[in-house]
Amino acid sequence: MKIKIKKIDYLPARQVTFSKRRRGIFKKAGELSILCESEVAVIIFSQTGKLFDFSSSSTKDVIARYNSHIGGEKSDQPTIHQLQLEKENNIRLRKELEDKSCKLRQMKGVDLEDLDLDELQKLEKLVEASLGRVIQTKEEKIMSEVMALEKKGAELIEANNQLSHRMVMYPRGDIGPEAILELENLNNIGEESVTSESTTNVTTCSNSSLSLEDDCSDILSLKLGLP
Amino acid sequence: MKIKIKKIDYLPARQVTFSKRRRGIFKKAGELSILCESEVAVIIFSQTGKLFDFSSSSTKDVIARYNSHIGGEKSDQPTIHQLQLEKENNIRLRKELEDKSCKLRQMKGVDLEDLDLDELQKLEKLVEASLGRVIQTKEEKIMSEVMALEKKGAELIEANNQLSHRMVMYPRGDIGPEAILELENLNNIGEESVTSESTTNVTTCSNSSLSLEDDCSDILSLKLGLP
DNA sequence: GGACCTATGTTTAGAAG
DNA sequence: GCTTCTAAACATAGGTC
Numbered sequence: 001m002k003i004k005i006k007k008i009d010y011l012p013a014r015q016v017t018f019s020k021r022r023r024g025i026f027k028k029a030g031e032l033s034i035l036c037e038s039e040v041a042v043i044i045f046s047q048t049g050k051l052f053d054f055s056s057s058s059t060k061d062v063i064a065r066y067n068s069h070i071g072g073e074k075s076d077q078p079t080i081h082q083l084q085l086e087k088e089n090n091i092r093l094r095k096e097l098e099d100k101s102c103k104l105r106q107m108k109g110v111d112l113e114d115l116d117l118d119e120l121q122k123l124e125k126l127v128e129a130s131l132g133r134v135i136q137t138k139e140e141k142i143m144s145e146v147m148a149l150e151k152k153g154a155e156l157i158e159a160n161n162q163l164s165h166r167m168v169m170y171p172r173g174d175i176g177p178e179a180i181l182e183l184e185n186l187n188n189i190g191e192e193s194v195t196s197e198s199t200t201n202v203t204t205c206s207n208s209s210l211s212l213e214d215d216c217s218d219i220l221s222l223k224l225g226l227p
Numbered sequence: 228m229k230i231k232i233k234k235i236d237y238l239p240a241r242q243v244t245f246s247k248r249r250r251g252i253f254k255k256a257g258e259l260s261i262l263c264e265s266e267v268a269v270i271i272f273s274q275t276g277k278l279f280d281f282s283s284s285s286t287k288d289v290i291a292r293y294n295s296h297i298g299g300e301k302s303d304q305p306t307i308h309q310l311q312l313e314k315e316n317n318i319r320l321r322k323e324l325e326d327k328s329c330k331l332r333q334m335k336g337v338d339l340e341d342l343d344l345d346e347l348q349k350l351e352k353l354v355e356a357s358l359g360r361v362i363q364t365k366e367e368k369i370m371s372e373v374m375a376l377e378k379k380g381a382e383l384i385e386a387n388n389q390l391s392h393r394m395v396m397y398p399r400g401d402i403g404p405e406a407i408l409e410l411e412n413l414n415n416i417g418e419e420s421v422t423s424e425s426t427t428n429v430t431t432c433s434n435s436s437l438s439l440e441d442d443c444s445d446i447l448s449l450k451l452g453l454p
Numbered sequence: 455g456g457a458c459c460t461a462t463g464t465t466t467a468g469a470a471g
Numbered sequence: 472g473c474t475t476c477t478a479a480a481c482a483t484a485g486g487t488c
């Protein structure tokens with residue numbers, strides 16, 4: 001599959017696709033009704049609430065036939081007002097989302113055609129500043145990891161020394177097998193599990209992939225060695 | 228067209244085609260509803276009278292919506308189901324919005340504390356690439372503006388030459404006041420209104436400010452001179 | 455919005471199980 | 472009715488006008 005079946009973020013592209021695919025479905029529906037002598041109706045509401053429908057005969061007729069098949073019963077009156085409220089809420093959220101998507105795409109450096117020079121200049125400064133902060137944060141993180149590792153290393157050396165000291169004080173036989181195991185473990189820790197802390201995934205976003213096309217999954221790993 | 232769109236005479240072939248194409252249409256309908264966030268219902272009665280239907284939400288709801296669109300007659304039944312749907316929609320939108328906001332903030336280089344080294348590294352690459360694209364777009368824009376201005380300048384010089392020529396041919400009295408005005412205007416245009424085109428604001432986003440805290444409104448202006 | 459284009463990727467007729 | 476296979480037909484993303 002080349003394109004992913006998920007909401008198209010970019011509004012103009014979404015509109016074009018809607019129009020093309022809608023016509024495609026209507027065409028297929030018409031073909032099916034003729035090829036197989038069946039009765040077909042397609043009802044589509046665009047995101048903006050506009051109605052598009054197609055039917056081999058009459059949409060109303062097909063709906064009537066549908067209703068009689070189902071066994072038309074009606075009920076429930078949960079206050080039309082409430083529904084109205086939810087819908088308004090919905091519209092507002094959609095607008096906000098559209099706006100955020102647009103800004104996010106611009107921050108990613110795509111769909112910049114409609115920006116004028118001033119706006120491009122501002123955007124550049126913004127992205128530049130962002131890059132600076134990202135790099136700084138990254139370096140701080142690296143430094144703190146390095147320091148943590150140094151501290152750990154120092155502790156290990158200290159522990160090692162103390163153990164060696166005990167070995168001298170009790171040359172043989174007097175230390176139990178537990179003490180020997182302890183020493184071996186400490187030596188291993190110092191050399192292997194250095195990046196263990198950085199593999200903890202914190203998922204503040206529900207989907208933390210910030211990739212441009214939502215599918216570039218190149219893994220960049222940073223290896224740290226002890227100084 | 229290889230196959231003619233006309234009733235398939237051979238019953239077994241017709242049945243197979245019916246099944247295949249029916250599923251094809253349902254799939255396309257589902258894709259359309261997701262890609263373009265629209266509400267879709269497809270109702271099909273086979274030749275034998277069997278009902279097949281597909282809907283992005285609920286065929287009944289779509290039919291209810293269809294009926295209210297066609298003419299508010301019949302009965303407005305908001306159907307508790309519809310309300311439920313709107314509420315779910317609402318929750319989904321809120322989540323999407325939260326997610327987009329989070330990603331946007333990260334793209335802006337804030338709230339990076341919870342990212343691990345790997346994620347920071349990826350983010351850096353992303354922002355870096357974005358910066359490259361922004362700069363490229365800006366430079367392309369500048370180049371096209373400069374070229375437009377050069378062209379304009381050349382045209383003005385040419386016009387000026389022609390007018391000077393006319394001045395020589397009709398030394399005095401013979402040119403009317405209109406011609407003099409024309410000449411003066413041309414001279415002014417050449418020196419002053421150079422950046423007029425870059426001040427056109429195109430607002431693709433409802434709010435095109437991409438500032439970090441939504442309040443830093445430093446204006447950066449780029450002045451272009453004729454070469 | 456629509457009409458056209460071209461390079462993909464997708465669907466499907468026809469056959470067989 | 473379903474699946475699977477193939478080549479061929481078709482739809483459509485992403486352009487342009």
